[in-house]
Amino acid sequence: MPLDFATLESLRQNHPAWRLLCSPHAPLIAAFLQRVFVTPNVRVMAQANLVEALDDELFAVREAGAEFPRSAQEYLNDWAEHGYLRKFYAQGSDEPQFDLSVASEKALGWLENLAERQFVGTESRLLTLFDLLKQMDQGSELDPKRRLAQLQQQRAEIDAEIARVEQGDLPVMDSTGLKDRFQQFTQLARELLGDFREVESNFRGLDRRVREQIATWNDSRGSLLHTIMGERDAIFDTDQGKSFHAFWDFLMSSERQQQLTSMLSRVLKLAPIAQLQPDVRIKRVHYDWLEAGEHTQRTVAQLSQQLRRFLDDQAWLENRRIMDILHQIEARALALRDVAPGGDFISIATPVAEIDLPMERPLYRPAAKPQIVSSLLAAGQVDENDSDAMAALYAHNVVDKAKLAYQIRKSLHLAPEISLGQLCQQQPLEHGLAELVVYVDLAENGAFHSRVELEQEETIRWQGVDSDGASVTRQARLPRIVYCQSHSPQEEKTDV
Numbered sequence: 001m002p003l004d005f006a007t008l009e010s011l012r013q014n015h016p017a018w019r020l021l022c023s024p025h026a027p028l029i030a031a032f033l034q035r036v037f038v039t040p041n042v043r044v045m046a047q048a049n050l051v052e053a054l055d056d057e058l059f060a061v062r063e064a065g066a067e068f069p070r071s072a073q074e075y076l077n078d079w080a081e082h083g084y085l086r087k088f089y090a091q092g093s094d095e096p097q098f099d100l101s102v103a104s105e106k107a108l109g110w111l112e113n114l115a116e117r118q119f120v121g122t123e124s125r126l127l128t129l130f131d132l133l134k135q136m137d138q139g140s141e142l143d144p145k146r147r148l149a150q151l152q153q154q155r156a157e158i159d160a161e162i163a164r165v166e167q168g169d170l171p172v173m174d175s176t177g178l179k180d181r182f183q184q185f186t187q188l189a190r191e192l193l194g195d196f197r198e199v200e201s202n203f204r205g206l207d208r209r210v211r212e213q214i215a216t217w218n219d220s221r222g223s224l225l226h227t228i229m230g231e232r233d234a235i236f237d238t239d240q241g242k243s244f245h246a247f248w249d250f251l252m253s254s255e256r257q258q259q260l261t262s263m264l265s266r267v268l269k270l271a272p273i274a275q276l277q278p279d280v281r282i283k284r285v286h287y288d289w290l291e292a293g294e295h296t297q298r299t300v301a302q303l304s305q306q307l308r309r310f311l312d313d314q315a316w317l318e319n320r321r322i323m324d325i326l327h328q329i330e331a332r333a334l335a336l337r338d339v340a341p342g343g344d345f346i347s348i349a350t351p352v353a354e355i356d357l358p359m360e361r362p363l364y365r366p367a368a369k370p371q372i373v374s375s376l377l378a379a380g381q382v383d384e385n386d387s388d389a390m391a392a393l394y395a396h397n398v399v400d401k402a403k404l405a406y407q408i409r410k411s412l413h414l415a416p417e418i419s420l421g422q423l424c425q426q427q428p429l430e431h432g433l434a435e436l437v438v439y440v441d442l443a444e445n446g447a448f449h450s451r452v453e454l455e456q457e458e459t460i461r462w463q464g465v466d467s468d469g470a471s472v473t474r475q476a477r478l479p480r481i482v483y484c485q486s487h488s489p490q491e492e493k494t495d496v
Contacts (some may be wrong), residue, residue: 016083016103017110025075028068029084032057034108037100041288043197047096050076102198109191128184175272182273189285254417254453254482257290399431399438408439408448412485420481421458429462436460436476449484456480 012018020026036042036053045053054072062068068075076098080087086099141147164171173181264283267273407427411418420439429435443450461475 016101017107019082020084020104020107021110023082025068028057028061028066029079029104030108030111033084033100033104038105038108041291043291044090044097044099047073047076047098050098100197102201105197178270178272179276182267182276182278186278186282189282189289192289399435401438401442404435404438405442405447408442408483412448412483417482417484419458420478420483421460423483424460424462429460432462432464432474433476436462440478440481443481443483451482451484453480453482 012022020029023029032054035057036045036050051072054075058068058072058075070078076085077087079085080098083101084104086101087096088099089095090097138147138150141150264285268278268283408418408423411423411426420443423439424436442448443452456479457477458480459475459477461473464472464474466472
């Protein structure tokens with residue numbers, strides 16, 4: 001974007017971020033939005049909770065001598081009108097919801113960069129740029145010989161480093177390098193949280209353009225559906241959509257989540273990093289990524305559902321229009337019933353006689369009358385030879401679904417998540433395959449937050465009885481099903 005006078009003047013007058021920085025209430029707005037939305041990584045807040053938080057903020061600044069005569073509700077509505085906040089209604093709720101706008105987050109990020117930093121690292125940024133260029137160069141190489149040469153060079157470097165470590169030469173990064181890289185990691189981690197709001201905003205913009213196209217469409221319905229489906233796929237086929245789904249697939253792996261947790265825990269224990277006094281939330285920043293990404297996923301799903309409902313409404317309106325036309329035809333036919341039109345009012349292009357031969361008709365066949373035999377039921381006695389059959393009639397396995405749900409909740413109190421295999425090891429199956437099916441149904445019907453990892457499989461075993469009455473071990477192999485706690489990771493309770 002060129003930074004000429006006309007462009008900058010337009011941004012100063014129209015862009016919400018610039019207007020926020022020029023506002024006389026900018027210190028109050030920035031401090032409040034940073035404390036409520038950015039620092040705790042809150043994506044959406046109800047109006048009542050946000051009004052209460054702003055009342056506390058206004059009370060504190062008024063005690064310090066500042067003058068803010070309006071109420072908290074009026075300030076929130078004014079900020080939403082100027083684009084500092086996004087005010088909307090969630091599906092199934094009549095209470096307004098507020099979220100931080102993309103422009104406000106950019107303004108807050110710029111204000112954070114104004115603070116003087118005690119340490120400014122440049123080595124890690126240079127290495128990052130070099131690695132990015134190296135990835136682009138190697139990833140776009142089409143010559144197999146050059147690609148093999150690059151891989152062989154990497155293998156030689158790794159072999160040389162392994163040899164040095166085996167000889168006792170163990171290079172360790174100094175404190176300056178650790179601080180440099182940790183500072184860059186912290187900055188990129190926070191910027192990534194801000195990027196989610198922009199990705200979500202772009203998805204909403206694409207959906208809005210599709211709705212406008214539907215509202216002004218004048219062509220056939222078939223071409224409309226074709227265009228809409230193309231636009232719907234375009235939401236996911238954009239560069240942002242592809243990048244977001246690649247990020248989400250990478251982060252949703254439980255192995256990578258555990259790897260991130262262990263690496264962050266080890267790095268934060270290093271003495272040079274502890275001297276920087278990092279934010280305590282940086283230890284769980286990957287869980288903040290998960291929550292922000294999940295919110296973006298839910299937004300895209302809601303947009304798809306609303307788009308489907310919009311199409312259904314359009315179809316209903318078209319059907320209603322057709323019925324109106326049919327009613328008009330009926331009304332005109334009734335009006336002309338007593339006054340027959342003169343002359344030829346209907347014509348047949350080619351009159352043809354209909355030939356119907358008598359022998360082509362089927363012969364008469366009398367209908368079969370069912371014979372109903374009435375009989376009285378007599379009281380009987382149990383045959384001693386049929387005692388096994390009667391025992392089998394009452395020997396039914398009843399699976400207590402509430403008991404299984406209680407076992408899942410009890411296990412989730414001890415751990416944030418548990419797989420179906422681990423659960424069956426703790427609580428062995430008593431009713432075999434029927435009980436296993438109920439566990440799968442609890443994960444499928446939404447009774448618990450769960451996910452299915454198709455790339456991993458679990459083998460679940462239980463003791464059963466064969467046709468001869470002998471004990472036998474049975475097993476089932478299925479994709480790994482993980483039950484998760486219903487609340488977000490950063491809200492995990494410490495007391496069990």
